[in-house]
Amino acid sequence: MNRKSFLKRITLGSGLIFAPFVKTESKTRTTPALLRPPRVRQGDVAAIVSPAGNLSTNGEVENAVNAVRALGLQPRLGANVGSRWGYLGGRDTERVNDLHDAFADPEVKVIFPLRGGYGTSRLLPMLDFELITRNPKAFVGFSDNTSLVLSLNAYAGLVTFYGPNAHFDWTNYTRQNLTRVIMNQQPVGLMENPVSGNGRPLLAHTTIVPGRAAGPLIGGNLSLIVQTLGTPWEIDTRGKILFFEDVNESPYRIDRMLTHLWLARKLQVAAGFAIGHITVRRDRNDDLDLASVIRDRFEPLGKPCYMGVPTGHVPNILTLPLGVNVEIDAHRGLLRTTEGAVA
Structure with missing residues (x-):
């Protein structure tokens, strides 16, 4: 039995302690060609998997299924969704096998993590990038699923999507922005911020x-x-537009x-830099405000930078395609895609 077959057959009783490190030994970093997943169509099957944490409340699975149906898709739960191993949504092999099964299933066209x-x-050394490259699918997720969004883009060359997990407080804005990105082969163009009833932006931009x-x-x-940083999955920012968000973090x-x-x-x-929503927590009386921290770090770089991208742990979020060429106008707080994200 070869190494790949062995890994796929590992069960809970096998221990698993050493299993993730087996594939790490032979992993090398290359820059693959950009691989656009096929566009998603109404009526397609959408896999819901659980690669991150366990269920924190009753009804999360039902909420996720209903949200996917509201997109006009057919939800299909991974075999181990609902499993639990402490704070995780199952053992590592259970979670990675569900992810691999979703990519290998020819009926599945888009994959959503259940939650963050x-x-x-923990799954990165176990990912079968050859399998994923042979079966490109739209993968959408955010928060802790950053690890997958980044690694699938870096190692498989797959355009991935930083957008809502299946269990999310979906708004019309979030839903419309997701579908226009993953169901449209043409460049989306301007990624517009949400506006209130009087036409004012809900998230104002700040030019840095x-x-x-x-x-x-x-x-x-x-x-x-x-x-x-310091791992084989280290982010590559050379010549790229870097965006980021975070939640419940103090300025320091x-x-x-x-x-x-x-x-x-x-x-x-x-x-350049397009900064999303950062939910600030105050831990100290002498904390700087967030804008001061951002200015102190980014102004000396002299590269276009603004705050106010609707991404993060807020109700109205964009679906941002990783690997796709974009343009930013930091003075006006604008983000525009210049090529399509799906084939």
Whole structure:
């Protein structure tokens, strides 16, 4: 039995402690050609898997199924959705097998994680990128699923989508932005911010460094981005437009993570920055405000940068396609895709 067959046959009784590290030994980083998944159509099958945390409340699965149906898709639950191993949505092999099964299933056209939480980074050494490259599918998720969105893009070359998990407080804005990105082969163009009933933006932009920049889009949750540093799955920001968001973080912790990226020269080599929503928690009386932290780190770089992208742990979010070329206008707070994300 070869190594790949062995990994696929591992069961809970096998221990698993060493299993993820077996594939790590032979992993090398290359830059694959960009692979656009086939566009999703009304009536397609959508897999719901659980690669991260366990269910925190009753009704999460029902909520996810109903949300996927409201998109005009047919939900299909992974075999291990609802499993639990402490704070995780099942053992590592259960969760990664569901993900692999979804990619291998010819009827499945789009894959949604059930929720975030914690756990996707544990799966990275076990991912079968050859399988995924042979069976490209639209993968949509955010928060802890940053680990998968980034790694699938980096190692399989797959255009992935930083957007809502299946269990989410879906709004019309969120739903419409998802469908126009994954169901439309043409460039979406301007990614417009949500507006209130009187036409005012719900999330106003703040220019940090004015100017325009262009490049492939990359990013995700800031905490998860920083977690990749020093690993084979380290984020590559060279010549790219970097976006990030985070939740329940204090300004000094945001400062620490941005400084980590700066020390790793991930900020210096990026083309520009589009910063999403960051929910701030106050831990200290002498905290700086978030805008001061952002300005202190990004103004010296002199590259176009603005705050106000509707992404993050807020009700109205964009679906952002990773790997696709975009343009930003930091003075006006605009983000525009210049090519389609699906084939």
